[in-house]
Amino acid sequence: MPKGAGWRIALIIAFVVLSGIYLVPTLVPKLPDWWKGMLPKDKIHLGLDLQGGTHLVLEVDTDKAVDGTLDLVATDLEDVLNDKNLRFKRISRTAGNKTTIVLYEKDTSDAVQKILKDKYRDYEIISSSEEGGLFGVSLRMKEKDIQDRKDKAVAQALETIRNRIDQFGVSEPVIARQGINQIVVQLPGIKDPQRAIALIGRTARLEFKMVKEGVSPTGGAIPEDAEVLYEKHTDPDTGAINEIPLIVHKKALITGDLLTDAQVRIDSQFNQPYVAIEFNSLGARLFDQITAANVNKRFAIVLDNTVYSAPVIRERISGGSAQISGNFTEKTASDLAIVLRAGALPAPVKIIQNVTVGASLGKDSIDKGLMAGGIGVLLVICFMAFYYKLSGMVANLGMALNILYLMGAMSALGATLTLPGIAAIVLLVGMSVDSNVIIFERIREELRLGKYPKSALETGYDKAFLTIMDSHVTALITAAVLFQFGTGPVKGFAVSLSLGIIINLFTSLMGTKVIFDMFLYKGTVKKMSI
Amino acid sequence: MIEFLGKTSFDFIGKRNISFVISAIISVVGMFAIIEMVRGTANMGIDFTGGTSIQLKFDKAVPIADARKALHNGGIAEFELQEVKEGNKLLVKLPRKSALAVGKAAEIVPAAFTKSFPGIQVTVDSTTEIGPSIGDKLRKDTIIAVAISMLGIICYIAWRFDFKFGIGAVVATLHDVLAMFAAYYLTGKEFNLLFITAVLTIAGYSLTDTVVVFDRIRENMHKDLKGSLHKIFNSSINEVLSRSIITSLTTFLAAISLFIFGGEVIHDFSFALLIGIVVGIYSSVFIASPIVLMLEEKSLDKVQATPAKPVKA
Numbered sequence: 096m097p098k099g100a101g102w103r104i105a106l107i108i109a110f111v112v113l114s115g116i117y118l119v120p121t122l123v124p125k126l127p128d129w130w131k132g133m134l135p136k137d138k139i140h141l142g143l144d145l146q147g148g149t150h151l152v153l154e155v156d157t158d159k160a161v162d163g164t165l166d167l168v169a170t171d172l173e174d175v176l177n178d179k180n181l182r183f184k185r186i187s188r189t190a191g192n193k194t195t196i197v198l199y200e201k202d203t204s205d206a207v208q209k210i211l212k213d214k215y216r217d218y219e220i221i222s223s224s225e226e227g228g229l230f231g232v233s234l235r236m237k238e239k240d241i242q243d244r245k246d247k248a249v250a251q252a253l254e255t256i257r258n259r260i261d262q263f264g265v266s267e268p269v270i271a272r273q274g275i276n277q278i279v280v281q282l283p284g285i286k287d288p289q290r291a292i293a294l295i296g297r298t299a300r301l302e303f304k305m306v307k308e309g310v311s312p313t314g315g316a317i318p319e320d321a322e323v324l325y326e327k328h329t330d331p332d333t334g335a336i337n338e339i340p341l342i343v344h345k346k347a348l349i350t351g352d353l354l355t356d357a358q359v360r361i362d363s364q365f366n367q368p369y370v371a372i373e374f375n376s377l378g379a380r381l382f383d384q385i386t387a388a389n390v391n392k393r394f395a396i397v398l399d400n401t402v403y404s405a406p407v408i409r410e411r412i413s414g415g416s417a418q419i420s421g422n423f424t425e426k427t428a429s430d431l432a433i434v435l436r437a438g439a440l441p442a443p444v445k446i447i448q449n450v451t452v453g454a455s456l457g458k459d460s461i462d463k464g465l466m467a468g469g470i471g472v473l474l475v476i477c478f479m480a481f482y483y484k485l486s487g488m489v490a491n492l493g494m495a496l497n498i499l500y501l502m503g504a505m506s507a508l509g510a511t512l513t514l515p516g517i518a519a520i521v522l523l524v525g526m527s528v529d530s531n532v533i534i535f536e537r538i539r540e541e542l543r544l545g546k547y548p549k550s551a552l553e554t555g556y557d558k559a560f561l562t563i564m565d566s567h568v569t570a571l572i573t574a575a576v577l578f579q580f581g582t583g584p585v586k587g588f589a590v591s592l593s594l595g596i597i598i599n600l601f602t603s604l605m606g607t608k609v610i611f612d613m614f615l616y617k618g619t620v621k622k623m624s625i
Numbered sequence: 626m627i628e629f630l631g632k633t634s635f636d637f638i639g640k641r642n643i644s645f646v647i648s649a650i651i652s653v654v655g656m657f658a659i660i661e662m663v664r665g666t667a668n669m670g671i672d673f674t675g676g677t678s679i680q681l682k683f684d685k686a687v688p689i690a691d692a693r694k695a696l697h698n699g700g701i702a703e704f705e706l707q708e709v710k711e712g713n714k715l716l717v718k719l720p721r722k723s724a725l726a727v728g729k730a731a732e733i734v735p736a737a738f739t740k741s742f743p744g745i746q747v748t749v750d751s752t753t754e755i756g757p758s759i760g761d762k763l764r765k766d767t768i769i770a771v772a773i774s775m776l777g778i779i780c781y782i783a784w785r786f787d788f789k790f791g792i793g794a795v796v797a798t799l800h801d802v803l804a805m806f807a808a809y810y811l812t813g814k815e816f817n818l819l820f821i822t823a824v825l826t827i828a829g830y831s832l833t834d835t836v837v838v839f840d841r842i843r844e845n846m847h848k849d850l851k852g853s854l855h856k857i858f859n860s861s862i863n864e865v866l867s868r869s870i871i872t873s874l875t876t877f878l879a880a881i882s883l884f885i886f887g888g889e890v891i892h893d894f895s896f897a898l899l900i901g902i903v904v905g906i907y908s909s910v911f912i913a914s915p916i917v918l919m920l921e922e923k924s925l926d927k928v929q930a931t932p933a934k935p936v937k938a
Contacts, residue, residue, distance in 0.1 A: 144890070152756075152759060154756075154758070288731065288752070289731055289732050445756070446754070446756070447755075447756030447758055447759050448754065448755055448756060448759045449731075449752060449753070449754040450751075450752070450753045450754075451731065451749070451751060451752040451753075452750075452751045453748060453749055453750045453751055455682070455748070455750065456680070456750040456751050456890075459888060460888055460890055463886060463887055463888030464887060464888070464891075466886045467882045467883045467885070467886035467887035467888075468882075470882040470885075470886055471878065471879040471880075471881075471882035471883065472879075474878040474879070474882060475875050475878050475879060478874070478875065478878060479875070481627065482627050482871070484627075514890055514891060515819060515822060515891065515894065518883055518887065518891050518894065518895065519826075521879045521880075521882065521883050521887075522826070522876065522879055522880060522883075522898065524879045525875045525876030525877070525878060525879030525880065526830070526875075526876055528875045529833060529872040529875060529876065532868055532871045532872045532875065533837060533868055533872065536865070536867065536868035536871070540864075558844075561840065562833075562836055562837055562840050565785060565832070565833075565836040565840075566830075566832060566833035566836055566837075568781055569778050569781055569782075569829045569830075569832040569833075569836075570826075570829035570830055570832075570833075571829070572774060572777040572778055572781060572829060573774045573777070573778070573825040573826060573828055573829030574826075574829065575777075576770050576773050576774040576777065576825065577770065577774075577822060577825055577826075579770070580766045580767070580769065580770035581770075581818075581822070584819070585818055585819070585822050588822055588826075589822075592826065
C-alpha cells in the first residue's frame, strides 16, 4: 500500500459508516428497539414545501399592549377616586402613553397628585391645565417600562399561541420569536390551515358588559360611558350575515382572565353546541354579585368586540359557571373553547406572512425532485464513464460518496431538506465531478507530454489543487450569504449547498485520489484509463 | 482518450471587439431589467411586492375567462390570473393593496369558484401571503445579500489574484449576473427570491471557469516571458477550452434534468441556472481574459513610456 493511504481509506470508510448510521432512521420505516436506545433516531427533516404545512409570521401590536395597561390604570384610578369621594370629570388614556385625570378643583387636583405619588411610583406625574379652567393630572409610563411591557406582551403572546396550538393538536410545531415583535409559527402537515390561522390570530378577549337600556342604538347620541357593539347572526341557509347593534357600557364587569375552564357541550333541547365556562373564585364572586344586582336586565357576552349573546339575567347565578351560546357549529364551538382555555392574547396580532403548501403539492415536489435528481445523476454518470472511462467511474464513485456524506451530514445536523435543497444537491452532482474533470484534464496533458501515469497523477492533483480551492471558496461565500439572509426554502438551499461544497472538497482531493494511488503507487503501470 | 475537441487554436482574443459589443448589449438589458425591478414595473414575485398568490387545483378544466368571471362575481376586483402548465391548475395573484386581510384569501378565493361552479372540486395547492412590511424587508435583505456576496467574491479574488485579474473576474461575474437578469426580463419570468438564489449561486459558481483560464494564463506567462501577450492568452484559453466546456457540461446536465423533470416550483429557477452556466463559460473566455489582456497591455505601454520622460526633462 502507498504511504499514508491507510488512514485516508480508514477516514473515508469511517465517514461512510457514520453517514449510513445517520441515514438508517430515514430509510428504515421501523427501527428495532435496541437501535433507538443509543443510535440516532431522527429522520431527515423535510421543509414545509415538501411535507406540506403552514409557515406564519405574526406581528404583535405591542402598542396596544401598552394601551391596555394604561386602560387598566384608568379603571383602577376611577375606583380609587370614587372610594375617596374625589370628584373628577373624566379619566382616560391619552396620547403619549399617558392616563389623564381631568378634575374640577385645584384642591382635589393636589389631593389626587398625592395619592398618585404614593400609589404609582413607577410613573411620571405631570400636571397640566385643561380647557375651561379645569385641572389635569397625568400619569406617564416611563420609556423603560414601555419597552418592558412590549417585550412581555410578545413573550406572553408566544406562550398563549403555543397553548392554543398544543390544544388544537399539531405534531411538531415550531413556535419561535423573531426580532423584536414577531413570532414565527410553523405547522407541518396541517390539514385545515384556515382554521388554525383563525385560531392563532384571534385575540380572544372575553368581556361581560351590561347592556345600556333606554338608549336607541340606531339613532341619537350615545352616552360617553357607552359604546355600540354588534351581534352577528349568520343565516345557516343563505350564509347572509345580519348585524344587530347593541348599546353596552364601556366598562367590562368580568373579563376572560377570570376563567378556569371552557368546554364544549351540546344543548339537549335544541341539539346546539355551546361553550360552558367556569370562573375562578374571584370571578365566581363577581358573577354572583353582578347577577344578583341586575336581575331582569340584559348583559352582553363580548368576544373581541363582537357580541356573542345578550341574555336577560333571570335570577342570581352562584357557583361560578355560565355558558356562551351563539350560532355555533361543533368546530367553531370547540375553537372558541380552546382560545378561552388558552387565554387571551395580551395584544392583537397581525398575520404578516402566510406560506401554506398543500400536502399533495408537497408530495408532488418530492417525487419530481427525486426524479430530476435521479436523471441528473444518471446523465452525469454516463457522461463521465463514456468520456473518462475507468477514471470517470472513480469520479462517479466520488460523487456517490458525496451524496451519501451530504445526506448523512444533513441528518446528523438536523438540517432541513427543502425543494431548492434538492435542487442544490442535483447541482452539486454536476459540480462534484467538475473537480475531477479539472484534475483529469491536467493528467491527460501530462500524459501527452510522455509522463508515466504515477507522476502525471501527482502533477495533475498538485496543479489542479489551487484552482479547485478557488472555485469552492467563492461558491462557499455566496452559499454562506444565502444562509444568513435566506428564510425557508432558500435557507434549505444554502444549507445543502454549503455542506455539499465542503464535502466535495474532501472527496475530490482525498477520496478519489486514494483510489488512484492504490492502483498506481508502484509507478510501473504504463497505461491509464482516462 | 475520447476528446470532443482536439488541439484547437481559435483566435478568441481577436474576436474581442465583437464579444464586447454583444456583452455590452446584454449588460445594458440586464441593467434595464434591474432598474425596472427596483421601480417595481417588472414582473415581480409577491415575495418582494407583498400580496397574495394562491394556486388552485380543479378536478375539471376551468377556462381562464370563466375563472375571471367567477372571481369577479365573488367580489374580488383586482387580481391576476395565470395558467399553470400541468394539470387543471390556476394561479391567482392578488395585489398588495387588495382589501383582503392576510389569512383570509385562502378562504375567499376558492369560495368564489365553488359558488360559480357548484359541481367542481377545488383544492388549494399552496397559498403565499406576504404582508407589506415583510415584502419591504425581504427586498432590503436581498439587496444586502447580493451586495455582501459580491463584495466577498471581490475580496477573495483581490487576495488571490493581482489587480488586473481581479478586475477581469469581477467584470465577468457581474456580466453573468446581468445576463441572467436580462434573460429573465426578456422571457417575462417572475423575479422572486428563488431567482435571486439562482443568481447568487451562479455568481459563486461561474468563477470556476474563469479561475481555470486565469490559472493557465498565469502559468504560461511565467513560462514564456518574451512571447506576445496576445498569443499567450489565446493559447492558454485554447489549452483549457475542453475542460471549461466539460465542467460546465456536467453541471449543465444536472441543471437541465431539474429544468425538465423538476416540476413547476423550480422550473424557472433551473432556467436561470441554465442561463447562468452557459453565460459563465462564454464570459470566462470572451470577457474575463480579454479584459485582463487589455489591462496588461496598458501597463506595458506605461512601462515602456516612462523612460522617455526624463529625457524630455
